[in-house]
Amino acid sequence: MRVVLAPMDGVLDHFMRDLLTKIGGYDLCVTEFVRVVDQIISDRAFLRYCPELTNVSAYGCTTEAGTPVRVQLLGQTPNCMADNAAKVIELGSYGVDVNFGCPSKMVNKNRGGAILLKDPENLYQIISAIKKSVPEDAIVSAKIRLGYEDKSLAIENAQAIEAAGANELTVHARTKVEGYKPPAHWQWIAKIKQNINIPVIANGDIFTLDDAQKCREVSGCTDIMVGRGALMLPNLALVIKQIAPVKPWHEVRALLLDYSEYETYGAKSKYYPNRIKQWLKYLKLQYTEADELFQEIRTLKTAETIRALL
């Protein structure tokens, strides 16, 4: 079984990837999406999303803990996506992932993300152009939702992605319109899986060991991807693999302090105060103590004051 750490724009950045993969259990990380419009993205911009590109071995780039990292691209123009895909592979990304699930109004208005799920031919063109532009052994993956307004094209979309030569497919088991409203329709992942031959990674609402087991059973997938759950429970991947029990609160609290180490890189930023509050909002869904701590930290504005409190 592989447990993949999901891309989460504005949440799962390289600091969080570093911290969570050091705890362990993750087999792959996917970066926040990098928006491709009509230009080649600069090296500097790619490195901002994926500093792990400076840590490249023969097998591609990894976090410090050794977990491979794959850059995710979001865009709609096949040629431009292909040129940027070739570039990230050259920079050392462990494959390239394509985002066909982003629900953002702005992104969709410009014909990127989930809106592309209305047009299987367009998905085909994008993946096919990327596949032609990268070395044969480079992994090209895609991430989809079940559709835009409805699920009528779910299987056709997956088949188009497979026919274009993608190596694997992650399915977030909801339509764009369903947003994040529970439940995730894991049985739809099974329908997709039955109609294609490439590996399918199941995603959506896996927050506990029990969820992971049920999702794998219902979807028929071996591999899963976790996003919000990884923030609610920092050792979720180890829990799912039954290597460790749920981390006790005092250890999570210590992690919050470890996380402040990363602030030193971004000296004048509000990175840590903002991100710690964001993280506590996820943690409180698993630990009641996190809610109490959030109330204490809510009004603190600097890394120093938060560190002192912790």
Ligand SMILES: Cc1cc2nc3c(=O)[nH]c(=O)nc-3n(C[C@H](O)[C@H](O)[C@H](O)COP(=O)(O)O)c2cc1C
């Ligand atoms: C704040 C946030 C940011 C996200 N950013 C991305 C992204 O950049 N690329 C992407 O493919 N999916 C993105 N997603 C979707 C997640 O990768 C995942 O598919 C979704 O959260 C369902 O999985 P989960 O229930 O394990 O969280 C984002 C989700 C959230 C909540």
